[in-house]
Amino acid sequence: MTLQQRNNVSVEGDGPATLILSHGFGCDQTMWIYLYRHFTSRFRVVRYDLVGAGKSDLGAYDKEKYSLLAGYAHDLSEIIEHYAVGPVILVGHSVSAMIGALADRMMPGRVAAHVMVGPSPCYIDSDGYVGGFTREDIDSLLDTLDSNYLGWSSTMAPVIMGAPGQPALSEELANSFCRTEPEIAKQFARVTFLSDNRSDIAGLATPTLILQSTDDLIAPLAVGEYLHAVMPASTLCIIPNVGHCPHMSAPSACSEAMDQFLSPWVVGHAG
Amino acid sequence: MPADPPALPDFEALFEGAPCGLIVTTEDGTILRANDIFRTWIGLEPSELCGRQFQKLLTMGGRIFHQTHWAPLMRMQGSVAEVKLDLVHCAGHTVTMLLNGVRREYPGGVFYELALFGTTDRDRYERELLAARKQAEALLSEKTDAEMALRQAKAELKLAYEKSQRRALFAEQMVAIASHDLKNPLTAIKMATDLLSRGERSIQETQLLGHISQSSERARRMIAQLLDFALVRVGHGIGITRNPLDLHKVIGQSVNELRLAFPQANLRHESLGVGTADLDADRIQQIVGNLVANSVAYGDLDYPITITSSLEDVTATVSVHNRGCVIEEGVMARLFEPMTRASEREDNVRSVGLGLFIVREIAKAHGGEVAVSSNAIDGTTFSARLPLVERPTGPG
Numbered sequence: 001m002t003l004q005q006r007n008n009v010s011v012e013g014d015g016p017a018t019l020i021l022s023h024g025f026g027c028d029q030t031m032w033i034y035l036y037r038h039f040t041s042r043f044r045v046v047r048y049d050l051v052g053a054g055k056s057d058l059g060a061y062d063k064e065k066y067s068l069l070a071g072y073a074h075d076l077s078e079i080i081e082h083y084a085v086g087p088v089i090l091v092g093h094s095v096s097a098m099i100g101a102l103a104d105r106m107m108p109g110r111v112a113a114h115v116m117v118g119p120s121p122c123y124i125d126s127d128g129y130v131g132g133f134t135r136e137d138i139d140s141l142l143d144t145l146d147s148n149y150l151g152w153s154s155t156m157a158p159v160i161m162g163a164p165g166q167p168a169l170s171e172e173l174a175n176s177f178c179r180t181e182p183e184i185a186k187q188f189a190r191v192t193f194l195s196d197n198r199s200d201i202a203g204l205a206t207p208t209l210i211l212q213s214t215d216d217l218i219a220p221l222a223v224g225e226y227l228h229a230v231m232p233a234s235t236l237c238i239i240p241n242v243g244h245c246p247h248m249s250a251p252s253a254c255s256e257a258m259d260q261f262l263s264p265w266v267v268g269h270a271g
Numbered sequence: 272m273p274a275d276p277p278a279l280p281d282f283e284a285l286f287e288g289a290p291c292g293l294i295v296t297t298e299d300g301t302i303l304r305a306n307d308i309f310r311t312w313i314g315l316e317p318s319e320l321c322g323r324q325f326q327k328l329l330t331m332g333g334r335i336f337h338q339t340h341w342a343p344l345m346r347m348q349g350s351v352a353e354v355k356l357d358l359v360h361c362a363g364h365t366v367t368m369l370l371n372g373v374r375r376e377y378p379g380g381v382f383y384e385l386a387l388f389g390t391t392d393r394d395r396y397e398r399e400l401l402a403a404r405k406q407a408e409a410l411l412s413e414k415t416d417a418e419m420a421l422r423q424a425k426a427e428l429k430l431a432y433e434k435s436q437r438r439a440l441f442a443e444q445m446v447a448i449a450s451h452d453l454k455n456p457l458t459a460i461k462m463a464t465d466l467l468s469r470g471e472r473s474i475q476e477t478q479l480l481g482h483i484s485q486s487s488e489r490a491r492r493m494i495a496q497l498l499d500f501a502l503v504r505v506g507h508g509i510g511i512t513r514n515p516l517d518l519h520k521v522i523g524q525s526v527n528e529l530r531l532a533f534p535q536a537n538l539r540h541e542s543l544g545v546g547t548a549d550l551d552a553d554r555i556q557q558i559v560g561n562l563v564a565n566s567v568a569y570g571d572l573d574y575p576i577t578i579t580s581s582l583e584d585v586t587a588t589v590s591v592h593n594r595g596c597v598i599e600e601g602v603m604a605r606l607f608e609p610m611t612r613a614s615e616r617e618d619n620v621r622s623v624g625l626g627l628f629i630v631r632e633i634a635k636a637h638g639g640e641v642a643v644s645s646n647a648i649d650g651t652t653f654s655a656r657l658p659l660v661e662r663p664t665g666p667g
Contacts (some may be wrong), residue, residue, distance in 0.1 A: 025339050026336075026339030027339070031347065094339070133331070136331075137331035140332030140333075144330065144333050144335075146334075146401060147355050147394065147401075148354065193335075216338075217334055217338050218338050218339065228642065242299040243342060244339060245338075245346075247348070
């Protein structure tokens with residue numbers, strides 16, 4: 001099994017630097033559809049599915065390996081080794097922002113920058129830290145995933161009602177995206193929402209753009225501010241947006257902020 | 272004449288009274304309108320509902336699920352179907368509902384249209400199914416664990432067995448080497464004793480030389496047995512050389528020699544049948560010797576010991592009969608195994624316990640078998656039946 005098959009890697013665009021887009025919990029690489037084409041004229045853009053999500057190879061899902069975010073970070077480091085040309089900028093949504101930080105720690109100096117979309121190093125509140133959730137909240141999520149067990153495939157299936165007024169999302173994509181094996185979704189939820197990566201992220205000196213939504217249940221403003229405070233080379237950019245996916249609901253605000261942040265890696269940039 | 276079709280209520284009434292909850296929201300989930308049925312299910316007034324975000328009516332788990340999964344789906348796919356959600360009733364309890372949703376673009380903007388169905392009973396059933404599945408999985412995992420433990424125990428047992436095999440082999444090789452090496456000094460002792468006996472000796476000296484001679488002869492027999500044992504266990508079994516012989520004569524000679532060796536016993540020889548037999552003479556004498564030694568050791572010497580050699584069409588049988596203690600059933604079964612004795616009597620008849628084992632091995636080498644019977648009326652009889660037509664021995 002190749003890396004390409006394992007993580008359903010797709011590469012588009014060209015440029016002196018490589019953007020690697022890594023999706024978050026609950027979805028797959030399709031979620032970059034509103035954003036990635038903006039960059040393909042200036043960057044080599046790599047998208048992939050985390051093992052267990054989308055069209056990744058489910059046979060590669062190893063419960064042991066993926067019981068920690070480090071397992072996913074290891075995969076990402078392999079993708080960097082294999083696909084990146086020139087400086088690497090990791091664009092991670094949600095939990096993938098932390099996977100990116102862990103991969104950075106695994107291969108010091110290889111990652112030039114991070115763009116973190118709605119990141120959170122720890123979802124559960126503890127001694128003075130505000131993550132936004134209690135342990136009971138996360139248990140309630142696991143319960144919701146459990147009770148959708150039987151209906152899970154229905155939420156994935158091509159939908160009877162049709163999708164009027166949609167961006168060009170091919171039939172093929174509509175049939176497959178965000179598909180997740182219920183058991184894997186549950187373990188990934190546990191790994192995602194019970195991880196505490198505060199010590200991994202603290203002091204990470206790689207230039208980082210934090211894209212923080214004004215109203216995000218999963219990653220509240222306080223979490224973005226926390227990250228900005230503990231990461232010395234970080235820039236906090238507040239995007240006026242409701243919800244956890246500004247790259248979908250506010251793609252132009254995201255790409256504007258990213259263009260500015262990424263300018264040092266674009267050809268013809270003065271300085 | 273057909274009656275006029277009944278007039279439909281207006282759409283407003285249909286919307287409010289539809290047999291499912293109907294809600295229209297903006298893209299960020301803000302409720303613009305909800306029907307009466309939904310308001311009843313959730314226990315809220317229209318004024319309390321409008322302007323609220325739909326996702327805020329969900330349990331926290333449902334809200335995370337909404338943010339990470341079905342909100343992106345609604346945006347990209349334009350619809351979701353059969354998402355199960357727990358909504359929080361104004362009284363605090365949760366109400367399980369099934370959600371279908373579609374995103375529609377109108378000239379006036381983009382709206383999410385949601386339809387909800389109560390699914391409490393179905394939810395309960397699904398949870399039961401889920402619990403049953405979990406239980407089945409737990410049982411399966413228990414079974415798998417047990418099988419793994421069994422496999423591990425088997426592997427450990429195999430290792431232990433191999434280890435004990437190696438130890439046993441080593442011990443048997445030691446026996447073979449030691450018995451072989453003891454043969455030479457013993458032969459030297461015997462030869463020197465014989466030489467000394469030929470000269471002029473005092474009565475005491477003659478007596479002492481007799482003791483040395485008898486003792487070394489006993490030691491020689493024991494070593495010979497150990498060597499045979501080692502041959503069977505370490506080597507390829509006892510080898511035999513067949514020659515045509517007069518069975519009764521060979522047994523008769525043995526009995527004569529054994530009378531000298533065991534003067535305390537009354538040995539009788541009986542012969543049945545006539546003819547020659549193709550057997551190994553030395554090994555046949557060994558059978559008689561071992562069986563008689565056994566009878567002398569365990570039998571009642573007030574009665575004679577009877578050695579019978581018999582020739583039938585295809586079988587030669589050598590048997591030894593004595594009176595005395597009956598051998599217990601349980602002991603009989605393993606009497607021919609090495610290191611087994613008929614009783615645990617603490618006296619000078621104890622030996623290494625190889626005699627009967629070697630008898631069996633010699634019989635086997637001839638393609639034959641051994642048997643024992645013992646009871647109070649008939650006494651005890653050991654016999655070796657040897658086929659006269661050579662046939663291959665069984666495996667092992």
